Amino acid sequence: MTIIKVGVIGCGSIAGHRHLPEYAANQNVEIVAVCDIVEERAKEKAEKYDAKFYTKYEDLLANEEIDAVSVCTPNYLHAPVSIAALNAGKHVLCEKPMATSDAETKAMIEAAEKNGKKLMIAHNQRFVPSHEKAREFIESGKLGKVYSFRTAFGHGGPEGWSVDGADSWFFKKEKAFIGAMGDLGVHKTDLLRYILNEEIVEVAAFVDTLAKENSTVDDNAVCILKTESGIVGTLAASWSYVSKEDNSTVIYGENGILRLEEDPDYSLVIQHKNGEVEKFDLGKIQSNEDGGQNTSHVIDQFIHSLVDDTDVPINGYEGMKSLNVILAALESSETGKITKVK
Template sequence: MSKLRIGVIGCGSIAKYRHLPEYAANKAVEIVAVCDIVEERVNEIAKVYQAKAYTDYKELLKSEQLDAISVCLPNYLHAPVSIDALNNGLHVLCEKPMATSQEEADAMIEAAKKNGKKLMIGHNQRFVRSHQLAKQLIESGAIGKIYSFRTAFGHPGPEGWSVDGRESWFFEKEKAYIGAMGDLGVHKTDLIRYLLGEEITEVGAFIETSAKGNTDVDDNAVCALKTESGIIGTLAASWSYTAKEDNSTIIYGEKAILRLEDNPTYSLVVQYTNGEVVNYELGKIQSNEEGGQNTSHVIDHFVSSIVEDKEPLITGEEGMKSLAVILAAIKSNETKTIAKVFE
């Protein structure tokens, strides 16, 4: 079978550390073209992967016979570039958050449908082993009724991770639209929806810019969430966890408490109400820190969904529902009211 011909648009850190090496490691794939507006950067990447370099994504879409692309661009470009690619008959893997508005997300989903192409959003937390095992335990009834949850994602900020450091687009409101909530919070709304198997319907949020100077994007947020069945919990997203990353989730159930990525040795700890404790050593979560899981599984899943013509785990619709929670949180903070996720 001929290999899938892949293009990667945007050659910043997420492409450099995740998409490109993971495509290169997948035997079903050939990286054909790469694109970035910084010529020096794209030429360097093109050399590493023996791909053709472009500085204009429209030129890439027009010139190459591709099967699929990864969109690894600033948030405000996710929708227009994904839609162009879908309209050019390509499958699309888009980084999160999928868009900056409900309208954009709907337009992306519509373009995928119209062109009969796959649209997947890169929510890698669904592929973490502790998260998958926790979902199985919840679904099996072993935890009983879920009462509450607490989830957090925080680190010192994108300047330590982004290829452009403090000059990164992450800190520019027009390009990022949302800060820590879009970078980290959307991961956790997606995870909670995935674990609990139900939608979040209401949000109350406090969202601040408190840790970073010279920017008007949010860097610290705490939200109260309520699901359709009435489970309540909190979500924190922050670029102000200055010493160490926190990527933990705790699920409080009738028969047990699940602690996910909360213990340095055991990625899942199950504390049963009868006193029994089960520790699962499942390897480290994929993170920006050294020693994190070396694959996100996102790329392999996207590739196999195309090769086997299966629906990806995180479709455009799924990405949109996770984004909608973040948009509701922003609305809640602005109006100082509890916001409904889907009006």
């Protein structure tokens, strides 16, 4: 059996709820090292998973037994840490958003290609069963021409999720770069690209800080997106949905409507043009509210690619294209103009 020796850089909530437990549950993985600038946090995770701990990621990357790393740091460190890891000969699974600029994404891709290592971006929404089935339904032609869509991702904010609560780096522009759009919106740009199987080419957006005091990043955004074939729809990302998380998507087509993660009992509802309704219970979508109980499938997909030496399902180019939609939205909001996506 092939064993992939893994290190996790950053021991905050996403590492604690997703990466570390999902690595531990994978029979092809041995967690050998963890790193965090907060020593007690690194120590606690090291003891829990019987691993070495570091407080400097450079020291972890110098550990030659490590095959791959997860980069679970604040957003501004995604690119430099990932590039350093790739240059150190490690495969990399990087949390989203991939980076803070188009130039950084290209540098990450270049480092992966130069070193012959795999780079995967942790966009988990592609692996949600209702999303996979919706893509298949559209690809089959049964929905006919797609006219429009609306998608939303909102919750009460990272203070209820981050290990640092209201003092989290999520609210600091110098570390986060972007707020709800980077935390939630980029999930949805990646999802729309995946489900519709085409690129988003133009964006008009309002991106603002409305709900969070002492925050220097956005917490609410509404965007109008246009795809290459002319499909037009909306995307909302918010940290101000105070009562219940919304992670729903609706696709409007020639022959019916697909409702994803909208009904509390059925993860996919297909409303056909002729009045028939199909309901599918495909399991709950991964959520901050589930306390990490539902797997993200990201770790298993990453490790599968390493064990079998196959392409990762969400490579650097995919991460770059999804981030570029967000960057275009920020530009649109700043200029008050419709912006073309790079």
